[in-house]
Amino acid sequence: xxxxxxxxxxxxxxxxxxxxxxxxxxxxxxxxxxxxxxxxxxxxxxxxxxxxxxxxxxxxxxxxxxxxxxxxxxxxxxxxxxxxxxxxxxxxxxxxxxxxxxxxxxxxxxxxxxxxxxxxxxxxxxxxxxxxxxxxxxxxxxxxxxxxxxxxxxxxxxxxxxxxxxxxxxxxxxxxxxxxxxxxxxxxxxxxxxxxxxxxxxxxxxxxxxxxxxxxxxxxxxxxxxxxxxxxxxxxxxxxxxxxxxxxxxxxxxxxxxxxxxxxxxxxxxxxxxxxxxxxxxxxxxxxxxxxxxxxxxxxxxxxx
Numbered sequence: 001x002x003x004x005x006x007x008x009x010x011x012x013x014x015x016x017x018x019x020x021x022x023x024x025x026x027x028x029x030x031x032x033x034x035x036x037x038x039x040x041x042x043x044x045x046x047x048x049x050x051x052x053x054x055x056x057x058x059x060x061x062x063x064x065x066x067x068x069x070x071x072x073x074x075x076x077x078x079x080x081x082x083x084x085x086x087x088x089x090x091x092x093x094x095x096x097x098x099x100x101x102x103x104x105x106x107x108x109x110x111x112x113x114x115x116x117x118x119x120x121x122x123x124x125x126x127x128x129x130x131x132x133x134x135x136x137x138x139x140x141x142x143x144x145x146x147x148x149x150x151x152x153x154x155x156x157x158x159x160x161x162x163x164x165x166x167x168x169x170x171x172x173x174x175x176x177x178x179x180x181x182x183x184x185x186x187x188x189x190x191x192x193x194x195x196x197x198x199x200x201x202x203x204x205x206x207x208x209x210x211x212x213x214x215x216x217x218x219x220x221x222x223x224x225x226x227x228x229x230x231x232x233x234x235x236x237x238x239x240x241x242x243x244x245x246x247x248x249x250x251x252x253x254x255x256x257x258x259x260x261x262x263x264x265x266x267x268x269x270x271x272x273x274x275x276x277x278x279x280x281x282x283x284x285x286x287x288x289x290x291x292x293x294x295x296x297x298x299x300x301x302x303x304x305x
Contacts, residue, residue, distance in 0.1 A: 044068070044273035051269055067274035071243060078239065084149070085217060085236040086282070092153040092216040097209045101201075104163045105193055108170035109179070119167070122160045139226065147233055151226045156215055162208045169204035170197060217283055240275045247271060 035058075043056055047064035054061065072078050103122075107115040129135070135155075145151035174197045182192045198205070223238035 040273045040276050044270055044277050046270055048270055064270075067270040068278075070247075070271055071240070071274055071278060077234070078236070080232075081234045081236045081239045084152075084233055088149060088152045088235065089213055089216040089282075091149075092156060093209055093213045095153065096157045096159065096212045096216075097205060099157050100159060100162050100166060100208055100212075101198075101205055103158070104166035105170055105197055106189075107163075108167040108174075110176065119164075122163050125158075126160045136225065146226050147228065149233065152219070152222050152235065153216070155222060156212070156219070159208075159212065159215075162211060166201070166204050166208055169201055173200050173204065214283060218279070237279060240279055244272065244275060 039056060039058055042058050042060055043051065044067055045063050045065060046057070046060035047062040048066065050060060050062040050064075103118070106112045107118045107122075109115065139151055139155065140146050143151075145154070178196055179192050182196055187195070218237060220235070220237040220241050223235045224241070227233055227235075227238065
């Protein structure tokens with residue numbers, strides 16, 4: 001009996017020691033993720049001369065918000081750009097998530113006759129594309145969407161990779177027997193989707209919504225291609241890119257400006273970090289709402305089946 005108690009005590013001690021080691025590893029991993037973000041924030045509020053003299057520091061000796069003042073000196077233009085980005089992100093996330101969910105559901109059902117054909121149509125888009133020039137001609141000349149909100153949304157409404165992930169999620173989360181029972185009771189495919197498949201697939205759809213939200217918010221390519229200075233529409237990502245390019249231009253051509261600009265007064269280093277903070281802010285605030293669905297949705301949709 002004493003030997004059994006001793007073995008149980010040793011097992012408990014080993015288990016406790018393993019938990020301590022695992023906790024230390026996870027704490028270290030969390031620090032590896034958090035410290036760089038804190039460093040970016042700290043550098044963005046560091047005085048430029050202090051940064052050049054002391055280097056990057058989590059605790060700057062002199063704090064300055066000149067980088068943010070330089071970014072937000074546009075005032076109303078920045079606010080309009082933020083509003084445009086938020087509107088594009090919200091509308092794009094809603095419509096793209098709906099389209100992906102509607103497309104993925106029928107190709108996940110074994111009873112659907114054309115599921116293989118529609119799956120191959122999605123796969124083909126991942127392997128081949130029409131090319132940049134035809135793509136631009138369609139949106140700019142045929143549809144004439146230049147300098148409009150829809151041109152920032154329509155090109156990203158379909159995502160083949162997310163369709164395949166959500167298709168697999170449907171196959172593993174929505175039992176065919178449950179749908180068959182609903183059909184016997186008189187429910188149609190649309191009603192079965194909204195009353196059975198959709199509630200059971202909340203984690204997968206939330207994961208798709210998170211990916212699409214980041215896609216629309218972080219996009220700078222579409223504004224660069226389709227928005228010009230003749231229009232009044234701009235996004236925050238594109239505006240921040242322009243600010244950085246203007247700052248780099250001033251730094252490269254300071255001699256040509258006849259000394260009218262003092263390079264020491266330009267927050268060339270800190271502004272890069274400030275731009276990162278301004279751009280990532282809304283995504284960081286939105287991520288906690290999707291976090292509890294993210295891991296489950298990604299794993300079930302991509303690993304099983």
